[in-house]
Amino acid sequence: MNLLDMVKEAGIVGAGGAGFPTHVKLQAKAEYILLNGAECEPLLRVDQQLMALFPDEIIKGFEAAGxxxxxxxxxIGIKGKHKKVVAILRERVEALQVGDFVEVRELPDIYPAxxxxxxxxxxxxxxxxxxxIPIQVGCVVMNSETALNVYYASIQQPVIQTYITVAGDVPKPFTIKVPVGTPIIDILKLSGIEDFDNCAVIDGGPMMGPMMSSLDGYVTKKSKGFVILKKDHYLVRKKSVSIELAKRVNRSACEQCRMCTDMCPRYLLGHEMQPHKMMRALNYALTDVEGQKIAQLCCQCNLCELFSCPAGLYPxxxxxxxxxxLAEENIRYTPKKSDFIARKSREYRLLPSKRLIARLGLSPFDKPAPMTEAEVKPEVVYISTRQHVGAPAVPIVSVGDYVEAGQKIGKIPEGSLGATIHASISGNIVEIEKDFIAIRRDEYAKSNRNG
Structure with a gap:
């Protein structure tokens, strides 16, 4: 098998949160391949630690993909503030004798780098x-954990584990490796909190991550972190606002100051994304569909809502x-030009991460979350068939089957975009539903048989 086949067989998807199947990206021909080690979401600590702990594997996987x-x-793009990690990567690039191809470049400490x-x-x-998408300018982008998984795929190891940071208002922030399908609550309890009645949990980073309505979920390949905060925290209250309340607040107070647009990362790159115009269209019930199309340029970084707007509105x-x-009406934005130039004001409007963290009320929680040796061994894992962009995986096992960790249990539907899924633990298949395959751990299965 070539690398593309190995990556496809291993079920690798973008580990940075998007979950796009990596084998599809590798079908392109590019001038540059870029490693996204920016990890710009406040409090999350996975990528910076992986690059320090597994530099050789990440560099080798990245080089092979390139x-x-x-x-x-x-x-390799990494924030310059991570001086030790930068030094490790540069030393290992030279030691592996790939310096003529692989280069480490430092990024500014801004959001959203x-x-x-x-x-x-x-x-x-x-x-x-x-x-x-990046390939239109000759670039393919992958996350650092994705590059690590590419290396493992090259030695026939599929994606059955992922790395998670748990941070926020907790006694012990940490980062941990867990089997895919692990109950989220099992991980959250390692933070030192047992009773979550007065807590809220954000699935992912504090900027783009949604509030979890329930803690009954399970880890997927694209899970990156969980941020635990008290229910009365500003960020929790902001993210918990209903659609109807957001509409009323927007209509009552938007003064068209343009701050949401003037600091929009995509607008600063020369795009026509202008949130203040969407606020105007919503507040005054404007019906110009052509003018509404620019909403499709939003990357949902949430900077406009959580930092830019001086009135605390919801652009x-x-x-x-x-x-x-527009999606319901199948209407798509069509660019009016093909070449874009970043706006001259961009360099003066970049948002330092520390300012963002302070604005979010997270400065007291901006601490290391070191990799822990603790092991999570769930009795049952629930492997989602929909943990990637595209069609859900089709089960190739049956209830009662015994599977080994790493065994393929779901395939890509014929002719579809998707990713394979694998057993993250050894044990018996105990349930197969439309959205998941459940596996009971081997020792529990054996004890039940003996009982």
């Missing part, structure tokens, strides 16, 4: 077209409202 897509240069279009600009100076909601409305 060679496969025909790139002339492989650029990890947005792939911002990353492309910071590393190459190229602007991805509106409504476009991102306005964008999402029109994106949904």
């Amino acid at each position: 060679k496969f897509v025909g790139a002339s240069k492989a650029l 990890g947005d792939e279009q911002v990353l492309v600009y910071e590393l190459t100076g190229r602007v991805v077209p509106e409504a476009g 991102k909601f306005a964008n999402i409202h029109f994106k949904g409305k």
Whole structure:
């Protein structure tokens, strides 16, 4: 098998949160391959630690992917503030004798440095077209954990584990490796909190992550972290606002100051994303569909809502409202040009991460979350068939089957975009539903048989 087949067989998807099947990305031919090690979401600590703990594996996986897509240069993007990690990566690039191909480049400590279009600009100076993807400017982007998984795929190891940071208002912030399908509550309890009645949990980073309505979920391949905060925290209250209340607040107070637009990362790259115009259209019930189309350029970084707006309004909601409305009518934005230049004001409007963290009320929780040796051994894992972009995986096992950790249990539907899934533990298949395959751990299965 070539690398593409190994990556496809291993079920690798984007580990940065998007979950796009990596084997599809590797089918492209690119001038650059970029490693997204920015990890710009406040409090999350996975990528920076993986690059320090597994530099050789990440570099080898990244190099292999870069060679496969025909790139002339492989650029690792990491924030310059991580001086020790930068030094480790540069030393290992030289030791592995790949310095003529792989280069470590430092990123500014801004939000959202990890947005792939911002990353492309910071590393190459190229602007991805509106409504476009990096390959349109000759770039393929992958996350550092994804590169690690590419290395493991090259030695026949599928994706059955993922790394999670648990942070926020907790006694013990930490990062941990867990089997895919682990109950989220089992991980959260390692933070030192037992009673979550007065807590709320954000699934992912504090900027883009949604509030969890229930703690009964399970980890997927694209899970990156959980932020625990008290229910009365500003961020929890902000993210918990209902759609109807957001509409009323927007209509009552928006003064069209343009701050949401002037600091929008995509607008600063030269795109026509202008949230203040979406607020205007929503508040005054404007019906110009052509003018609403720019809402589809929103990357949902949430900077407009959680930092830019001086009145604390909800511009991102306005964008999402029109994106949904246009999607229902199957209307798509069409760029009016193909070449884009970043706006001259961009360098003066970049948002330092520390300022963002302070604005979010997270400064007291901006602490290390060291990798822990603790082991989570769930009795039952629930492997989602929908933990990636595309069609759900089709089960190839039956209830009662015994499976080994790493065994394929779900395949990509014929002719569809998707990813394979594998057993993350050894044991018996105890349930198969439309959205998941449940596996009971081997020792529990044996004890039940003996009982």
